[in-house]
Amino acid sequence: MNYQTTTLRRALAADYAIGLMSSAARRRFEQLLLDDAALRGELAQWQESLASLTDNLPEQPVPDRVWHGITARIEPQVLHMPEKRPFWNWLRITAAVCSLVIAVTLGVFYTRDTARYSATLLTVDAQPALKVEAHEDYLDVEPLALAAVDPQRSLELWAIPADGKPISLGVIPVGGKGRVELSDAQKALIGKPVALAVSLEPKGGSPTGQPTGPVLYQGALAAR
Numbered sequence: 001m002n003y004q005t006t007t008l009r010r011a012l013a014a015d016y017a018i019g020l021m022s023s024a025a026r027r028r029f030e031q032l033l034l035d036d037a038a039l040r041g042e043l044a045q046w047q048e049s050l051a052s053l054t055d056n057l058p059e060q061p062v063p064d065r066v067w068h069g070i071t072a073r074i075e076p077q078v079l080h081m082p083e084k085r086p087f088w089n090w091l092r093i094t095a096a097v098c099s100l101v102i103a104v105t106l107g108v109f110y111t112r113d114t115a116r117y118s119a120t121l122l123t124v125d126a127q128p129a130l131k132v133e134a135h136e137d138y139l140d141v142e143p144l145a146l147a148a149v150d151p152q153r154s155l156e157l158w159a160i161p162a163d164g165k166p167i168s169l170g171v172i173p174v175g176g177k178g179r180v181e182l183s184d185a186q187k188a189l190i191g192k193p194v195a196l197a198v199s200l201e202p203k204g205g206s207p208t209g210q211p212t213g214p215v216l217y218q219g220a221l222a223a224r
Contacts, residue, residue, distance in 0.1 A: 009042055010162055010193035014220040017046035018195060019126060045162050050195065050218070066145045115140065119196050121217035129217045130176060130198060132157070134190045139169065143176030147216065149200070155216070156205045159186070160195040171205045172198065195220050 015021050016029050033040050115133035123129050129147075133140040139157070149155060157180060158166040167189060170180040182190070199206070200213035 007193060009039055011220065011222060013039065013042040013046050014162070014193060014195055017043060017050055018122075018218060018220055020122070020220060042162070046195070049160050049162060049164075050197075061147070062145070063148050117190055117221050117223055119219045119221040120144070121196060121198060121219040123217060130172075132196060132219075132221070134221065137187070138182055139180040141172055141176060141178060141180060146176045152203050153213075154201050154203050154205055155198050156201045156211070158197045158199065158211060159189045159221075160197055161189065162193060166197065166211055168206065168209065169196075171201075190221070193220075 012021075012029055016026065021029060033043065115135055117134035119132045120128050121130040121132065123145075128144045131142045131144055133142075141157070146155075155172040155176070157169040157172055159169055160166050167186070169182065169186055169189075172178075172180065195218060197211070197215050197218040199211040199215045201211070202213075206212050
């Protein structure tokens, strides 16, 4: 692997600073740091950018619905055997399934709006909380295990360049699922090495243009 590539060095430094590396990858990266002053400087920039976002993070209780979902997945499932159906019923079902497969295949073939970048945002305990996929004009967000949010508060998504201040990408839809439309200036950030973070803000978003509440989730945006 060519560790002199600028994009790769920035991405590795971001993953290390946020804590996304495996144990083996962290050991390899730490060996590189010993003899590479420029890489240590890159890591220091990421750590400085992220430091202000992780101060005084309150403990967030896990909602009951998350535990119920985990329990439902790990408990043994009861297998129900279907009743025998007449031949013509199975023929109709087969035809319907084939039609659905064809429709989906054609839809995928003609759809050009595919995600170019993605990120999985983690809690302070390194638990997956929110999935973000970056398309050409918008972000598609999907909750994995979000903490409950007061109706008078909003979750705001931020892009954090390695050498700059957090830039708001917009307020996440209520419930954590939906689209976040991007302006031209925001689109320009997506193709660069950036970290994403979600802060808890007053309803409608931060009134100052910078994070004012605690940062709940964060992760690095990477090409798919």
